[in-house]
Amino acid sequence: MAEEQQAQLLDGKTLAADIRADLTQRVAKRLAGGGSQPGLATVLVGEDAASQVYVRSKHRACQDAGMVSFGIELPADASQAEVLAEVRRLNADPQVHGILVQLPLPAHLDEAAVIQTIDPLKDVDGLHPENTGLLAQKGRQPRFVPATPLGVMRLLAEAGTPIAGANAVVLGRSNIVGVPVALLLLRANATVTLAHSRTRDLDALCRSADILVAAVGRAEMVRGDWVKRDAVVIDVGINRVDDAEAKRGYRLVGDVASDEVVGHAAAITPVPGGVGPMTIAMLLENTLKAAELQD
Numbered sequence: 013m014a015e016e017q018q019a020q021l022l023d024g025k026t027l028a029a030d031i032r033a034d035l036t037q038r039v040a041k042r043l044a045g046g047g048s049q050p051g052l053a054t055v056l057v058g059e060d061a062a063s064q065v066y067v068r069s070k071h072r073a074c075q076d077a078g079m080v081s082f083g084i085e086l087p088a089d090a091s092q093a094e095v096l097a098e099v100r101r102l103n104a105d106p107q108v109h110g111i112l113v114q115l116p117l118p119a120h121l122d123e124a125a126v127i128q129t130i131d132p133l134k135d136v137d138g139l140h141p142e143n144t145g146l147l148a149q150k151g152r153q154p155r156f157v158p159a160t161p162l163g164v165m166r167l168l169a170e171a172g173t174p175i176a177g178a179n180a181v182v183l184g185r186s187n188i189v190g191v192p193v194a195l196l197l198l199r200a201n202a203t204v205t206l207a208h209s210r211t212r213d214l215d216a217l218c219r220s221a222d223i224l225v226a227a228v229g230r231a232e233m234v235r236g237d238w239v240k241r242d243a244v245v246i247d248v249g250i251n252r253v254d255d256a257e258a259k260r261g262y263r264l265v266g267d268v269a270s271d272e273v274v275g276h277a278a279a280i281t282p283v284p285g286g287v288g289p290m291t292i293a294m295l296l297e298n299t300l301k302a303a304e305l306q307d
């Protein structure tokens with residue numbers, strides 16, 4: 013039997029707090045030098061409770077860092093033309109450096125068209141096809157990369173994980189997490205496999221991973237025996253599971269059964285407190301970058 017070891021817990025909360033403290037200083041320096049105050053605008057359509065919570069925390073984080081934020085709220089039945097008009101208004105507003113359209117949008121709206129209307133220089137969510145293209149093409153410098161994938165890479169760097177030449181398996185192929193994570197790992201010279209709901213023999217594939225990133229949205233889908241000894245595991249998933257003993261009646265778990273993994277992985281991110289806090293820190297970093305690009 014291999015000896016038990018305790019995986020390093022990659023503490024995203026502390027790392028994010030450090031990054032945010034550093035950003036706060038950079039913003040203060042910018043203001044002291046006569047620069048404009050970085051501004052983030054969020055566009056929220058409808059009243060989805062989870063989206064409202066996310067948007068609120070983004071505004072709070074902006075204020076904490078000395079940035080200004082603008083919350084645009086449109087009714088759930090807003091028309092495509094109304095949403096596009098709002099995005100165009102924000103594109104033209106010099107106080108707004110970053111624009112974030114909170115997804116998902118109500119089903120009657122054309123999400124791709126809305127994202128495509130955002131000025132690519134203000135696209136702090138990194139979802140405009142121009143920014144995706146810059147990330148995907150060899151020899152190009154990415155401009156804006158979605159915040160969660162940036163957070164994943166920072167956590168790997170913090171863990172001192174060697175990426176070049178490593179076998180990386182990414183579970184999930186969304187525009188906002190899986191695909192950009194895979195592209196960033198590829199840029200860092202990992203050999204990347206991007207898996208999804210149609211992938212065969214997922215457990216065997218995961219066992220080949222030196223670096224395993226799970227972004228699926230299925231509670232504890234990745235079991236202990238899917239993870240090889242000394243792998244580094246980044247758990248992006250945030251899932252609610254019923255828990256009568258929890259104050260709110262539920263608790264949050266990741267896509268990885270972390271209890272089964274901590275005994276043999278090299279490192280793992282906790283849920284909560286791993287990737288989640290990094291996402292906000294990276295959004296702030298993108299907003300400051302947007303302000304700098306627009307100087």
Ligand code: NDP
Pocket residue numbers: 160183184185186187188189190207208209210211214227228229230248249250251287288289291
């Ligand atoms: P999506 O629902 O957009 O994508 C999920 C992906 O998982 C899809 O590519 C899907 O495959 C794949 N998938 C679904 N079921 C399986 C399966 N059984 N086996 C293999 N792959 C499967 O989700 P997101 O990318 O937006 O989010 C993923 C998770 O990350 C969620 O839990 C979300 O809450 C969390 N999240 C966390 C953030 C953070 O800050 N920590 C930020 C953003 C998301 P297919 O394409 O074939 O359908």
